[in-house]
Amino acid sequence: MTTIEMRTQAEAQPRRRFFQLDTPAIMVLPGIVFMVVAFAIPVLILVADSFRDAGGFSIGGYRKVLGDPYYIGIIWNSLQLGLITTIGSLLIGYPAAFALSRAPARLQVLLFALIFLPLTVSIIVKTFGLAIMMRRDGILNWLLLNVGFIDRPMRLVFTEFALYFGMINVFLPLMILPIYSVMRQLDPRLTDAAASLGAGPVTTFRRVTLPLTMPGVVAGISLVFSISVAAYVTPGLLIGDRFMTMSQVMAKAYLNIRDFNLGASMAVVMLVIAVTIVFTSTYFAEPASRRGRKG
Amino acid sequence: MTKKITFSRRQVLAGASAAAVVGFPNIVRAQTREIFIGGPASPGLTDGLFPLIEKKLNVKVLYEGTNSLINLEKIRSNKARPTMTLTMMDDPVLILAEREKVIKKLPADVTNLADLPAGAKPRDAMWANWCQPMCSFSYNTQTVPKGLESYADAWDPKYKERIIIISMRITQAIAPLLAATQYVTKKPLDQCLPDWQQGIERMKQLKPNIIQVSTNAPQAQQLLETGECDLYMAPDSRTTLLRKSKGAPVDQGRPKEGILAMPAGIALVEGGPNQDIGIQFLNEMLSPDIQAYIGSTFFSKPTNSKTVLPADLKFPDLVSLDWEYFADNRNAMIERFEREVSAR
Structure with a gap:
C-alpha cells in the first residue's frame, strides 16, 4: 500500500449514519423512556384536559383560575408558601451546609445523621409530630413558658407560623444536600488566597465562596421551591382549608367536585410557575457563578 | 457434538x-x-x-x-x-x-x-x-363538661378559636350548616336543607370561633381529645362514642334542635x-x-327491626334528610362554604 493510499484512508470521513447510539445514549435511554411514560405523557394528557370540558374545546378552566380573585388568592398562597419555605430553607441551610463541609469527619457523620434522618420518616408522621409539638401543651409552648418569653400557652397550631415552621422542617434537607455537595468540592486555597490578598471574610464570602457555590444554591432553590409550591399533605395537616393551595384545589376538583377542567388548568398553571422559577433562578445564578470561577 | x-x-x-x-x-x-x-x-x-x-x-x-x-x-x-x-x-x-x-x-x-x-x-x-x-357535634368533656344545649351556643364568643369544623367535602359537615340554617329560618331541622344558602351567612359569623376547617378527621378528633379545641363539628357517633368508650374525654352533643341520621x-x-x-x-x-x-x-x-339491643343502649329519634337534594347541591355547597367560611 502506498503512502498516499494510507493517508487517504486515514483522512476519510467516517460514514454518516442516520441513527446512531453510543454508550452514553444507551445508558440514558431507560431514564428517557421512564420519564416519557411517567411524566411527559401524563403532562400532555393534563394539558389536553385543561383545554376541554364536557362541551369540547374550552378555556373556561383558565378563565376561572386566572380570572377569579378567589383562585388568584389561592395561587398567591402557594407562591407565598413556596417562596417563604425556599428563603427560610436557604437561610438555615446554607450555613448548615458550610459547617457540614468544614466539620471533622466524625462530627460530619453525626451532623449528617441529624439532617438526613428526618428524611427517612414519613411526611405524614413528621407533620403529625409537628402538630403535637405545637399544641398548647406541646414542647414548644413549654419551652417558651420556661424561658420566660410568654406567661401563658399561646396558640401555635393552625397558624401560618406553624405552616412555615413545618414546611422548612420538611424541606430543609433538600436545600442542604445540593449546597453541601458543591461546597465540599470548594478548594480551601481559594478563600485562603483571597484572604492573603487582603479580602475580609465578608468580601471573601461575597466574591469567592458564594459565586462558586451558586450551582448548589440554584439546585437547592429549584428543588425546594418546585416541591413546596406543590405541597399538599403538610399544609393540609398544619393549617387546613383556611390556607388553600393550588394542590388542594386540584384534589378538590378531581376527587370531590369532578371538575377536571378546573383541576387540569390549575395543574398547568402550577407547572408553568414552577418551571419559570426554576429556569429564572438558573439564568440569574449562572453569571454570578461564572464571575466566581474567573475570580 | x-x-x-x-x-x-x-x-x-x-x-x-x-x-x-x-x-x-x-x-x-x-x-x-x-x-x-x-x-x-x-x-x-x-x-x-x-x-x-x-x-x-x-x-x-x-x-x-x-x-x-x-x-x-x-x-x-x-x-x-x-x-x-x-x-x-x-x-x-x-x-x-x-x-x-x-x-x-x-x-x-x-x-x-x-x-x-x-x-x-x-x-x-x-x-x-x-x-x-348519630351526627351533631362532639365536645371535650373536660373543657365543656355539660356540652351545648343548642347548636346556637357554638356562636358564643367564649369559644373564640376553640372550634374545629369539618370540611364541606365530607358529608357530616352538613350538620353545622343545617344548624346555622335552622337558626336563621326557625324551621325544623329536617326542612332546612333547601334554605342552606341562608345558613352560609350565619356560618360566616362563626369564623372567629373556628380554629381550623379540616379534611382530616383523625387529626381533628385528636385535637379535641387533647383539649386544643372545645368543639368538633361534626364527627358522627361512630367516632365520638367509640372514643368515649375507650376513655377519651369526649361526648356526643345532643342539642335540642335534633341529631341527624x-x-x-x-x-x-x-x-x-x-x-x-x-x-x-x-x-x-x-x-x-x-x-x-x-x-x-x-x-x-341498627336498621334491622329484629335487632335486640342491650338494655342500656338507647338511641334518640334521629332527623332524616333529603339526601338526593344534598347530592344535587353538594358542589354548590362546597364552593360557597370554601369561599366564604373556610377562607381566611
Whole structure:
C-alpha cells in the first residue's frame, strides 16, 4: 500500500449514519423512556384536559383560575408558601451546609445523621409530630413558658407560623444536600488566597465562596421551591382549608367536585410557575457563578 | 457434538407452577374466597366487625378505608374492570353511584332486607343502610363538661378559636350548616336543607370561633381529645362514642334542635368480582346478631327491626334528610362554604 493510499484512508470521513447510539445514549435511554411514560405523557394528557370540558374545546378552566380573585388568592398562597419555605430553607441551610463541609469527619457523620434522618420518616408522621409539638401543651409552648418569653400557652397550631415552621422542617434537607455537595468540592486555597490578598471574610464570602457555590444554591432553590409550591399533605395537616393551595384545589376538583377542567388548568398553571422559577433562578445564578470561577 | 437440554420431573412441575402463578393469576386467585371492600376509614371495621363475618362465612376481606367521594372516584376509574365487590358509602354518594350505574340493585338473596324499613333500603333496594350513626357535634368533656344545649351556643364568643369544623367535602359537615340554617329560618331541622344558602351567612359569623376547617378527621378528633379545641363539628357517633368508650374525654352533643341520621350504606359494585360472597357478606351485615354488634360497637342505630339491643343502649329519634337534594347541591355547597367560611 502506498503512502498516499494510507493517508487517504486515514483522512476519510467516517460514514454518516442516520441513527446512531453510543454508550452514553444507551445508558440514558431507560431514564428517557421512564420519564416519557411517567411524566411527559401524563403532562400532555393534563394539558389536553385543561383545554376541554364536557362541551369540547374550552378555556373556561383558565378563565376561572386566572380570572377569579378567589383562585388568584389561592395561587398567591402557594407562591407565598413556596417562596417563604425556599428563603427560610436557604437561610438555615446554607450555613448548615458550610459547617457540614468544614466539620471533622466524625462530627460530619453525626451532623449528617441529624439532617438526613428526618428524611427517612414519613411526611405524614413528621407533620403529625409537628402538630403535637405545637399544641398548647406541646414542647414548644413549654419551652417558651420556661424561658420566660410568654406567661401563658399561646396558640401555635393552625397558624401560618406553624405552616412555615413545618414546611422548612420538611424541606430543609433538600436545600442542604445540593449546597453541601458543591461546597465540599470548594478548594480551601481559594478563600485562603483571597484572604492573603487582603479580602475580609465578608468580601471573601461575597466574591469567592458564594459565586462558586451558586450551582448548589440554584439546585437547592429549584428543588425546594418546585416541591413546596406543590405541597399538599403538610399544609393540609398544619393549617387546613383556611390556607388553600393550588394542590388542594386540584384534589378538590378531581376527587370531590369532578371538575377536571378546573383541576387540569390549575395543574398547568402550577407547572408553568414552577418551571419559570426554576429556569429564572438558573439564568440569574449562572453569571454570578461564572464571575466566581474567573475570580 | 450437540448438547441436549433435559428437564427433570421436579423442574417441569416447578416450571408449571411458576407459569400458573405468573401467567394465570386469576386461576390461582379464584381458589380463595376473598372480596375487596371500599368504605369509610372508621375504627372498628377491620379490627372488630369484619373478622366476625370473615370467621362466620370463611371469607377474607381486603379493605380500603377513605372518604365516600374518593371511594366513588376509585370505582369510577375501575368501571371497565371493577376490583371492588362491595362499597360502603354515605347515601348522598351512593345516589351518585347509582346515577353512574356503578352499583347494582340488591338481589332477593339478601334475605335480611325483608326486616329493614323502607327508609333503610333506598331507591327500591339499590343499597341498604347497615346503620345510622348519630351526627351533631362532639365536645371535650373536660373543657365543656355539660356540652351545648343548642347548636346556637357554638356562636358564643367564649369559644373564640376553640372550634374545629369539618370540611364541606365530607358529608357530616352538613350538620353545622343545617344548624346555622335552622337558626336563621326557625324551621325544623329536617326542612332546612333547601334554605342552606341562608345558613352560609350565619356560618360566616362563626369564623372567629373556628380554629381550623379540616379534611382530616383523625387529626381533628385528636385535637379535641387533647383539649386544643372545645368543639368538633361534626364527627358522627361512630367516632365520638367509640372514643368515649375507650376513655377519651369526649361526648356526643345532643342539642335540642335534633341529631341527624347519617345513613351509612352498603352496595354491590356492578360487575365486581365474587358477587356471591359479596351478597352473603352483605346479608350477614344486616342480620340481627351483627346489627346488635354494630349498635353497641359503632354506637349507631341498627336498621334491622329484629335487632335486640342491650338494655342500656338507647338511641334518640334521629332527623332524616333529603339526601338526593344534598347530592344535587353538594358542589354548590362546597364552593360557597370554601369561599366564604373556610377562607381566611
